[in-house]
Amino acid sequence: MAAFRYNTAWRVILSVLFLISSDLRSGVLGARQVPCYFIFGDSLSDNGNNNDLKTQAKANYPPYGIDFPEGVTGRFTNGRTTVDIPSVPKHLGFDKYIQPFATAKGCEILVGVNYASGGVGIRDETGQQLGDRISFNHQLQNHLVTISRVGEMLGSNASAYLNKCMYTVGMGSNDYINNYFMPNIYTTSELYMPEQYADVLIEQYRQQLKTLYSHGARKVVIFGLSVIGCAPAIISTFGTNGSLCVDKINSAVLLFNNRLKPLVDELNCNLADAKFTYIDFFGISMAGLPALRLVSSACCKVRDDMCIPFETPCRIRLLHAFYDGFHPTEMVNLMFGARAYKALLQSDSYPFDIHHLAML
Template sequence: MAIWLFLVALNLSGRLVLGAPQIPCYFIFGDSLADDGNNNNLLTLAKSNYPPYGIDFSDGATGRFTNGRTIVDIIAQLLGFDKYIPPFATARGNDTLQGVNYASGAAGIRDESGQQQGDIISLNRQLGNHLITVSRVREILGGNESAYLNKCIYTVGMGSNDYLNNYFMPNIYPTSSMYTPEQYADVLIKQYKQQLKTLYGYGARKVAVIGLGLLGCTPAEISRFGTNGSACVDKINNAAVLFNNQLQPLVNEFNSNFSDAKFTYINTFAISTTGPGTAGLISNATCCKVDKELGTCIPYETPCSNRTIYVFYDGFHPTETVNLGFAARAYNALLPSDASPYDIRNLAMI
């Protein structure tokens, strides 16, 4: 493990964070990379509330799709929170004042994405859940919720399942026969734009939009499609690039149009391919034994003994080691390409 990543891991090895949080609350919208238990009681195959998930997490298998902490768990710690942000499924009372996690495994920008796995909470539904939270915060604070909420940070990481659990499943979804990859990126960005506007309308003023990563390099997609001699599934990565290439200008547009808000773009693709990245880690195998149909860990099977040397815990999701490196660079950019125009640390300070 590179020295900088080792130091991050050392500093965040416990849950104790000294000092008050840098912001009053942190709200999280996303998919399985951020889910911390919202899918647990849904009728869905997109679940991870069983061992060997959570083998390195303080509370065991909670519904996080990794061996330990997720990226947003670590970002919350870096922001100074001494507790993880609770899932909407269980967040009640004053807990909501520090933020809520709405993320749902298999969820997408489009409502239908991921539905072949069962009930999932799409971004539109997550926004509806946030409106419920806003009303709860209003009730607790006695009507001063806007001044409170606009100091908080919001991270939104969506789009992976609109590709992996929609566009690249032509036997289930018609989107790939309806749109070229370029057209599909257009359609997704237009819908995403409206959803992010809705979030702004609900009081969000500090928003970090997380781009798509190397979707075509996940073991599950390589197993499914093959690589034709490349290292990864190029057609999937190329589609993700088309989406990202429109997402960063969208962030710039929001900053131009909404003078009272600050949006930023977290460049997952660049973080994955520049700097220390995942050099030296095993990327061509999964740490846990996976269900070949779902790409998730087979329940109760023993995973690899050294989780710190693997990129992927299951067929889609990174290990805590990789999450540590990504979260560190999203929070405090190592390179200018990591985040634009701000990293999360600077977004918090604005």
């Protein structure tokens, strides 16, 4: 059994190495599949928006960014994030990574903006114990600022331009790990059973996604939550009672994820020209991460579940699923991003992957 798990792990690693090498070889920029790419999310997508905030949720120091070409940027991993992967030349056709709202300027916004902020969720209060953050509702307000600037540049063509862009939204993880499962700080677990909480989250999410649509978004990718109950920090805090992960957290996450497909159907049916789609990161995780259970501990040395500044991380980062207590390594992000762009299994996306969505 151990030999089987070892060999399986190396098959996964070798397949990811092939993806990385093919990314590096594909430096020639083809035609962009969409004119711009807007990103909304939490620390899994944040690429620098939290750097200057008064918050514990920031990653603007080594050893974060150790494998990223630009070094330390504020990404909560050793290299690229999941949302970086679809933008590369071999996928959506961008020659640069999308810039954070905090620093994007001038014509840069015409190729897109990343609004993501570590620690946030669907609910405004989520992550408040961490300090300052840019909630999803605030990210939507920041997008209005961008829309105004695009309007100044493109005039009457701005609306049609924004309709053609790609939008990705990854929200909800912190509504569990930095809200519902922190009963000493938040009351949500007292007010709602897990089923009820999933309903409450989905209702607010529905309204926020409709707001994004009203701002001109038509091609919208909704990322499902991953196996957050398998994160080293979660396992350390809650224990597993003999399981590989914290089952009660993964079960709660599934209640939320199971409501996303019906939400996608509803939005697509009721909103003119809407093309929402769902990426099943939980299912992708279950298919890809079990082989890496041998190395599910954090790659970097952690304090308060974040990398200790300037400490040397593990040498063979391809063998680790998690970089710190919560966030995946670039290898895992590459797996997520590649399968979000082009589904490996039919179950990876619904009703279509990012590649097919771009073509619509």
